[in-house]
Amino acid sequence: MTVSNSTEITAIAGGGWAGLATAVKLSAHGQKVLLLEASGQLGGRARSVPVNNKRLDNGQHILLGAYRGFLDMLEILGLMESDIVYRKKLDLCIHSLHGSGIKICAAALPGPFHLFVGVITARGLNITDKTGIIRFWLHLLKTGFTLESDMCVADYLGKHRQSKRVTNTFWGPLCIAALNTTPAMASARIFLNVLRKSFTGSRHNSDMLLPRVGLGDMLPAPASRYIRQRGGQVNTNERVLEIIMDGEILSGIKTSCQDYSVSNLVLATPCRQTGKLLMPLPGLKDITERLGQLKxxxxxxxxxxxxxxxxxxxxxxxxxxxxxxxxxxxxxxxxxxxxxxxxxxxxxxxxxxxxxxxxxxxxxxxxxxxxxxxxxxxxxxxxxxxxxSCTCGSDRLRPRCESVGNGIWLAGDYIDTGLPSTLESAIQSGLQCADRILQKSVGNQTIRG
Ligand SMILES: Cc1cc2nc3c(=O)[nH]c(=O)nc-3n(C[C@H](O)[C@H](O)[C@H](O)COP(=O)(O)OP(=O)(O)OC[C@H]3O[C@@H](n4cnc5c(N)ncnc54)[C@H](O)[C@@H]3O)c2cc1C
Missing domain, CATH: 3.90.660.10 (Polyamine Oxidase; Chain A, domain 2)
Structure with missing residues (x-):
């Protein structure tokens, strides 16, 4: 594919899971994409790294049955779920180094009874703890897991009289695992979103999906093959350095290797790098400042x-x-x-x-x-x-999935998907971004026609 002077190309900066999801969806709809990754390998924060003749994942990535975006990606790529992840029902054993721990296992019943029975039969919790969790759960079901104004998870649990033991042994570890933010700082609104997605509807939404293959083979390698087979280009070791505008319209990009003319640019870079790339452009002060505030x-x-x-x-x-x-x-x-x-x-x-x-x-x-x-x-x-950091009020800093200028789009786990900083948020942002670009492209064709 000759990309240098084409104007019908969408360039995607960043080969993490958000950039890959965007590129796969656009390729599936016949669009030409140019994916540029600054580092030597694809995957971003979810990648495999070579260590002494072994390949190790850069971190443990656990997905949930409720992660529809991830499962849709597997389908587009023609991958069998059971080849990529090992699905198991929620079965948590949380130990203490000094005393007794807890064990909660979802029952084989339709939701939400799978969870109620799981709590009733849990080991390590007393009857007051258990009734406290169920009372809290009924409140969440009644209020649709919504919160008028955000507060931190610790305060929210306190408000709903969750005992210290339940908070320390159950909600606390769950909050940290889901949001990577301590309950004292974490956003209750985002935590409730995760609970709603994973613990309501089908009982399989709360299943845990553990990788069966290294992270590099879960999505980056099959996605890159898919994009190339459809005429797209995937370049590693190529950093996007500058966005070139013609007045208010995007005209191209400058990378560490060459200049390209492109019709769309998706910045699927981490929020700070995105802020830096957008900084020189006029009219984007508000968004670059907000991105800079995400810890x-x-x-x-x-x-x-x-x-x-x-x-x-x-x-x-x-x-x-x-x-x-x-x-x-x-x-x-x-x-x-x-x-x-x-x-x-x-x-x-x-x-x-x-x-x-x-x-x-x-x-x-x-x-x-x-x-x-x-x-x-x-x-x-x-x-x-x-x-x-998924802190209380952080959703105000997260941009929506929409164009930030003529032809410039954003994707990444930090986009306001309602989810914490996860693979699913990255994928959903990428899929939504591709949808918007496809809608725009259909609109343009209709106008031209
Ligand atoms: C140790 C660890 C454990 C985790 N555990 C989980 C988990 O259990 N479950 C879960 O769902 N999530 C987990 N996450 C979070 C998850 O990995 C991230 O949310 C997700 O990978 C973010 O994807 P992204 O595409 O938005 O961003 P990134 O993965 O950061 O991708 C951005 C890419 O852009 C590239 N780039 C930057 N600047 C430029 C430029 N100028 N030009 C071109 N390319 C550029 C970067 O090199 C990078 O590859 C974990 C993360 C880590 C690190």
Missing amino acids: QEAIITLYMQFPETIRIENDMAGIYDGLTQWLIDRRTCGQPGLIAAVISTNGPHLDMNRDELEKTIISETRQLFPEWPEPESTFLLREKQATF
Whole structure:
């Protein structure tokens, strides 16, 4: 494909899951796309990284049965869900390092009874805790999971008289897992959105989808093949440096390799880079300022290789009173004996050095599983800007999925999809962005016709 002087091309800056979803949907509708990724590989914050002859995911990515955008993408790409993810019903075991933990398992009943029975039969919660959760749940069902004005999750749970134990052992870990933001700061409105999507409707909405393949093979590799097969171009190691305007109309882009004339540009870059690219353009001060105000949260992963016989019952174990929050068995992803320890959100642990972090995580792991040997090897990954901080009121800072100028569009997990910073938000923003471009293109053809 000769792209340099064509005017009928949509350029997409950013080969993360948002950019890939946009490019796949446009390609599926016969549009020519040029996907430009600044780094050497596709996937963005959900990618596989080579480590000592192995490929490790840069972080543990767990999806939910309610993630329609992801499942639609698999369908467009002709992939079988069961080849890509391992679906299991909600079954949470959250331990304590010092006392007793809880176990909640969704029942095989239609929703919401699957959850009610799950709570009633939960282990580690007393009758007051259980009736408190069910009373709260009935309130959410009655009010449609909506909130007039946003508040932090901790205050919202307090307002609905959730006991300290239920908050610490159940809602807290759920909030951090879903929003990567502590309950003291997290937006109750976005948390309720996640609860509504995953715990209402079909009971399969609350299923957990664990990757069966490395992140690079889940979406980036099949998506890139799909785009190329339909005449699109996918370039890595090519950074978009500047947007070229002709008056108020987009005319092209300057990249680290060359200049292109393009008819549409989708910025599927993380919010800060998007702000920087938009900054020189007139009339976008408000949006660039808002993007600059979205704060970032970290996620740390310590991979520990044990003998292949080591396994975690139910594939994952939570810890609510340690530094380590989750231990995830990578067996489902074809890596037996490999355990990933996860610490989400910002906190004092970001100042700990590698040795301190490793020692603490390994010691907590041994407290939980005293029969396990020392790990044979370890590998630490720190993602300092893993997600945007889903704080109370952050939805006011998130732009809608619409054109920000003639021919310039935005996609990314930070778009106001109502979801936290997740793969699903990234995919949904990409699919919506492609729909808007297709609508515009149909409109233009109708006018020309
Ligand atoms: C450790 C970790 C664990 C996570 N766990 C989960 C989870 O369990 N479940 C879940 O749903 N989500 C999880 N997430 C969040 C999820 O990965 C992100 O929400 C999602 O990947 C964001 O996708 P995106 O396409 O919006 O942005 P990105 O993935 O950031 O993609 C943007 C791309 O743009 C590229 N780029 C930047 N500037 C330019 C430029 N000028 N020109 C060209 N390219 C450029 C970047 O290199 C990048 O590849 C996790 C994230 C991390 C890091």
